[in-house]
Amino acid sequence: MQNHSQTVAIVTGATSGIGTAIAREMAAQGHRLLLVGRRQAEGEVLAKTISASGSPARFIAADLSDRAAPDMIVQVALQAFGRVDLLINNAGMLTFGTAEETPDTDWDAIMDVNLGAVFRLSRAALPALRAQGGAIVNVASDWALTGARGAVAYAVSKAAVAQLTRCMALDHAAEGIRVNAVCPGDTDTPMLAASLSHKARDARLVALGAAVPMGRVATPEDVARVTAFLASDAAGYMTGALVPVDGGMSAG
Numbered sequence: 001m002q003n004h005s006q007t008v009a010i011v012t013g014a015t016s017g018i019g020t021a022i023a024r025e026m027a028a029q030g031h032r033l034l035l036v037g038r039r040q041a042e043g044e045v046l047a048k049t050i051s052a053s054g055s056p057a058r059f060i061a062a063d064l065s066d067r068a069a070p071d072m073i074v075q076v077a078l079q080a081f082g083r084v085d086l087l088i089n090n091a092g093m094l095t096f097g098t099a100e101e102t103p104d105t106d107w108d109a110i111m112d113v114n115l116g117a118v119f120r121l122s123r124a125a126l127p128a129l130r131a132q133g134g135a136i137v138n139v140a141s142d143w144a145l146t147g148a149r150g151a152v153a154y155a156v157s158k159a160a161v162a163q164l165t166r167c168m169a170l171d172h173a174a175e176g177i178r179v180n181a182v183c184p185g186d187t188d189t190p191m192l193a194a195s196l197s198h199k200a201r202d203a204r205l206v207a208l209g210a211a212v213p214m215g216r217v218a219t220p221e222d223v224a225r226v227t228a229f230l231a232s233d234a235a236g237y238m239t240g241a242l243v244p245v246d247g248g249m250s251a252g
């Protein structure tokens with residue numbers, strides 16, 4: 001995995017927020033990319049822009065709750081580029097609610113996308129990753145590391161992703177496949193914006209940032225740089241790690 005111009009990375013949730021930042025960062029480091037998202041038009045534009053900057057990128061539209069999606073995504077990557085070295089499981093959704101406020105539909109949807117899709121796509125990618133060694137980076141959350149108030153389904157799904165990360169790291173270490181997770185704190189993306197009242201968005205961002213030891217929420221690029229590091233050979237002796245990117249939030 002030394003020559004990045006040969007490596008191929010799959011990035012899910014690429015058309016928005018942290019996923020777009022990861023795609024741009026990975027492209028800047030020379031990886032070839034298969035971008036996965038649900039919005040065809042945005043995805044095609046992103047792939048074109050990234051390709052124009054010098055790193056070949058393709059886009060494929062897929063809903064990760066579709067059970068056929070994982071094999072299809074891996075096949076498309078293999079057909080387009082001949083190999084898969086890196087899988088970045090970034091796509092995710094957020095719901096709020098205590099246990100009593102969380103209907104079965106929310107619980108099932110969030111477990112299916114935030115946890116099930118990460119499991120299914122990782123499983124589907126293993127044979128291709130095993131061929132030359134590779135790495136998986138899961139985008140979890142600092143709520144995978146601490147309890148959270150009023151977001152029980154989301155926080156439990158992310159804690160399960162953390163455990164999936166550790167279990168897969170152990171199972172596949174001897175095969176040359178590393179599995180790590182980034183655990184972002186509040187990050188300025190459409191997901192966070194959707195959870196804030198629109199009018200008060202800027203003030204709420206400042207208020208959220210004030211609660212962070214480093215005094216601000218994360219940018220998508222803060223998370224993307226650590227994700228790209230975990231995917232890189234510089235992190236070649238790291239596996240099973242859950243790395244907070246949260247301005248110190250989970251340190252307290």
Ligand SMILES: NC(=O)c1ccc[n+]([C@@H]2O[C@H](COP(=O)([O-])OP(=O)(O)OC[C@H]3O[C@@H](n4cnc5c(N)ncnc54)[C@H](O)[C@@H]3O)[C@@H](O)[C@H]2O)c1
Nearest residue numbers: 013016017018063064090091092141184186187189190191
């Ligand atoms: N923004 C934050 O504060 C924050 C904090 C911690 C962790 N995270 C995690 O970071 C990741 C990226 O989030 P973001 O903040 O960029 O949010 P976002 O809403 O901007 O992006 C999420 C992406 O996931 C995709 N996605 C959701 N459900 C999907 C499905 N069924 N099939 C395919 N794609 C699907 C969306 O289309 C979107 O592209 C998520 O896993 C999120 O849980 C975000």
